[in-house]
Amino acid sequence: MTAVPEWMRPPRPEGWFSEDLDKIAEAPRHTELIDGALVFMMSPQRVWHARMITALVNSLTDQAPAGVEVDREITIRLDKWNRPEPDLLVTTAPYDPSRTFYTPEETLLVVEVVSPESAHRDRTVKLRKYAEAGIASCWRIEDENGSPVFHTYELDGPTQSYAPTGIHRHELRTSTPFAIEIDLDALVPGRKS
Structure with missing residues (x-):
């Protein structure tokens, strides 16, 4: 099992905030924020x-x-x-x-x-x-x-x-x-x- 990349760790105990999304250069395209958690679209699009x-x-x-x-x-x-x-x-x-x-x-x-x-x-x-x-x-x-x-x-x-x-x-x-x-x-x- 590989370690979770550092950029995936929330910057605070409450999770991610909306403004954080623009600061995560490493995040995959189409990353969403739902209830303070990052959601990645990892499947290929049809x-x-x-x-x-x-x-x-x-x-x-x-x-x-x-x-x-x-x-x-x-x-x-x-x-x-x-x-x-x-x-x-x-x-x-x-x-x-x-x-x-x-x-x-x-x-x-x-x-x-x-x-x-x-x-x-x-x-x-x-x-x-x-x-x-x-x-x-x-x-x-x-x-x-x-x-x-x-x-x-x-x-x-x-x-x-x-x-x-x-x-x-x-x-x-x-x-x-x-x-x-x-x-x-x-x-x-x-x-x-």
């Missing part, structure tokens, strides 16, 4: 997952109104101990090339494309944390035999939890966080509607 994110970023960017930005794989500083990295997020923050995170107040929508190795975090932990931080909308995308299924949620303010607003196959039409129409079958590589 092509379906990568292409789904790219196609969705392109579709949302084409439809986004002025003042709304679409980014992929940038962390959100939810609080002192949590800085998860959604697969995609829609924000009102102006473009800043040196930015490494967004805040919940700037975030209109988070999207998680579920992978086998992160399914529990994507379906439960991260959704709960996004809602508790006050992010208005969340989408969870599942792979159903090669086709995307979008589970959409909207924040119920008084309870700080998400209420499901729909399960979408083939097409998604919504007015939240802005007017969006997506041919879901066209997002799948090799399929044209």
Whole structure:
């Protein structure tokens, strides 16, 4: 058994803080902070997952109104101990090339494309944390035999939890966080509607 590298040891007994994430040069790409613990994405990413994110970023960017930005794989500083990295997020923050995170107040929508190795975090932990931080909308995308299924949620303010607003196959039409129409079958590589 090999020794744990020194950089993996938390700098304090309470664990890691959100601002620590920018100081760990040795951390693998896509490192998240969940409840003061570092979470690494060590599994190889599936092509379906990568292409789904790219196609969705392109579709949302084409439809986004002025003042709304679409980014992929940038962390959100939810609080002192949590800085998860959604697969995609829609924000009102102006473009800043040196930015490494967004805040919940700037975030209109988070999207998680579920992978086998992160399914529990994507379906439960991260959704709960996004809602508790006050992010208005969340989408969870599942792979159903090669086709995307979008589970959409909207924040119920008084309870700080998400209420499901729909399960979408083939097409998604919504007015939240802005007017969006997506041919879901066209997002799948090799399929044209």
